[in-house]
Amino acid sequence: DQQVKQNSPSLSVQEGRISILNCDYTNSMFDYFLWYKKYPAEGPTFLISISSIKDKNEDGRFTVFLNKSAKHLSLHIVPSQPGDSAVYFCAAIKYSGAGSYQLTFGKGTKLSVIP
Amino acid sequence: EAGVTQSPTHLIKTRGQQVTLRCSPISGHTSVYWYQQALGLGLQFLLWYDEGEERNRGNFPPRFSGRQFPNYSSELNVNALELEDSALYLCASTLGLAGSTDTQYFGPGTRLTVL
Numbered sequence: 734d735q736q737v738k739q740n741s742p743s744l745s746v747q748e749g750r751i752s753i754l755n756c757d758y759t760n761s762m763f764d765y766f767l768w769y770k771k772y773p774a775e776g777p778t779f780l781i782s783i784s785s786i787k788d789k790n791e792d793g794r795f796t797v798f799l800n801k802s803a804k805h806l807s808l809h810i811v812p813s814q815p816g817d818s819a820v821y822f823c824a825a826i827k828y829s830g831a832g833s834y835q836l837t838f839g840k841g842t843k844l845s846v847i848p
Numbered sequence: 849e850a851g852v853t854q855s856p857t858h859l860i861k862t863r864g865q866q867v868t869l870r871c872s873p874i875s876g877h878t879s880v881y882w883y884q885q886a887l888g889l890g891l892q893f894l895l896w897y898d899e900g901e902e903r904n905r906g907n908f909p910p911r912f913s914g915r916q917f918p919n920y921s922s923e924l925n926v927n928a929l930e931l932e933d934s935a936l937y938l939c940a941s942t943l944g945l946a947g948s949t950d951t952q953y954f955g956p957g958t959r960l961t962v963l
Binding site: 767769777778779822824836837838 | 881883891892893938952953954
């Protein structure tokens with residue numbers, strides 16, 4: 734059972750427009766959420782995160798919104814640039830106690846920014 | 849400052865063989881995570897080591913094992929390779945048990961192909 738879902742495998746956006754990547758989760762016990770970006774043949778790189786006690790976090794062109802009641806988060810990229818073309822992974826952390834926690838990833842959404 | 853390094857970058861093996869993948873974390877990081885990204889799937893959590901101990905394990909068979917050395921580098925061993933083990937294996941490191949919100953920094957991955 735997938736606890737973190739990215740239902741759109743791909744997304745195409747015109748350069749300069751807003752990119753919105755969505756992520757849904759099923760476990761209300763997640764403590765923290767992260768977005769990673771991955772280029773082909775490279776490991777994922779951390780992009781932005783948000784604590785479960787917040788509803789918005791902004792870093793430059795990237796903003797993550799969290800709607801806990803809907804168990805939904807989204808990543809907004811404004812304005813989108815061709816260099817943003819990559820696969821974006823949503824991830825969630827659940828602290829299990831006794832120094833143990835799990836990090837669960839979605840399957841990713843491939844963003845293509847068209848010049 | 850050097851990031852997470854992994855070796856080798858590519859590897860080709862045949863069914864039934866054994867393989868060892870290596871990871872060096874960022875200096876000062878004590879936790880190492882291993883993930884598998886197979887075609888069509890998201891990142892699957894494999895193993896988590898911190899301070900030389902296995903802290904958590906994903907839903908993988910026992911032929912996937914590993915260890916962490918006193919210098920915090922880590923090995924992932926896969927015995928009796930199967931075709932479906934073909935994947936990109938990613939290593940990530942964090943500061944360790946500093947809290948549940950440690951950001952994971954990823955290496956470039958090792959591409960394993962099983963023929």
